[in-house]
Amino acid sequence: MxxxxxxxxxxxxxxxxxxxxxxxxxxxxxxxxxxxxxxxxxxxxxxxxxxxxxxxxxxxxxxxxxxxxTPVHRILSQDHNLRIAARQWEALADGVCDAAVLELVESRRPLEQQSEAWKIRQHQKVERGLQMMSKQLAENVWCVDDEFGLADIAVGCVLGFLDLRFKELDWRKQYPNLGKFYLTLMKRESFKKTAPAAV
Ligand SMILES: N[C@@H](CCC(=O)N[C@@H](CS)C(=O)NCC(=O)O)C(=O)O
Missing domain, CATH: 3.40.30.10 (Glutaredoxin)
Structure with a gap:
């Protein structure tokens, strides 16, 4: 890892x-x-x-x-519909990560080899993904069924990654509800202990 x-x-x-x-x-x-x-x-x-x-x-x-x-603190529901909802959130969050990573890798290539169109395409996925996350979360505390779980973890990980590698994005300003959500997540030991350090 x-x-x-x-x-x-x-x-x-x-x-x-x-x-x-x-x-x-x-x-x-x-x-x-x-x-x-x-x-x-x-x-x-x-x-x-x-x-x-x-x-x-x-x-x-x-x-x-x-x-x-272990049954300790299940992060995926046994209920099929709630489980699919969480998996969909995870797919969205991971998809935003995938696009952000591709954009980052492209932007690190020699300037003359970079494709502006490719970077824009990836960036649009990031923007649309954030917009969807914000819309779906609305003013709820957690992503699915008012309970902390995998969806929240996946969304928190992509937001933390954007903070680390896409500081200029300023997603908190555009989506205050996501900012509030990340603050709530960062109170948990699991998020504090794994916060990525700038390298
Ligand atoms: N869908 C995979 C994505 C994993 C992934 O892309 N990891 C990156 C690191 S952030 C990686 O290993 N990239 C190396 C590569 O693609 O060659 C997962 O959820 O584990």
Whole structure:
């Protein structure tokens, strides 16, 4: 995992909320000497390496696995409709992360190789995603059924990632309800302990 990865943060938060201890191994998948592809053919983090050497990826599979390992503080409802609602939130939040990462990677290429159209396309996904999150959250405390769960964790992770890598976006100004929501999340130990440090 990497401290800055929003997907790895999602898994770490779920583990903390559920009191499951994980040994964290840091590995940057973009570094030439990365070991990630030995555990995940897609070369992406997070990967969960189990005691028997079996591996699980991606973050969505890992959080489901962790949630079913212990009934302590379930983050996914047993109710089908609520579960689908949470998964939809997660898909939206992760999709915003995916687009933000693609935009970031493109903007780090040599200027003459960058595609402005590609960056705009990704950025629009980020903007539309934020708009949808704000609209769906409205003035509710939590994303689904007035209960803290996976949807809130996923949204919190993307907001934290935007703070880290897209400071200029100023999403709090545009969407005060998301700002209030993130403040509530940041009161939790799991969010405090996993807050990404600027690198
Ligand atoms: N859908 C995956 C996304 C994971 C992902 O894209 N992780 C990034 C780090 S933030 C990564 O490993 N990128 C390396 C690469 O794409 O080669 C998940 O939820 O785990």
């Amino acid at each position: 990497s401290q800055a990865s929003p997907y790895a943060r999602k898994v770490r938060i779920v583990a903390i909320e559920k009191h499951i201890e994980l040994e964290l191994i840091e590995d940057s998948p973009s570094s030439p000497d990365t070991h990630v592809p030995e555990y995940n053919p897609l070369g992406k983090i997070p990967v969960l390496i189990m005691d028997d050497g079996e591996t699980l990826y991606d973050s969505r599979v890992i959080v489901e696995f962790l949630d079913y390992r």
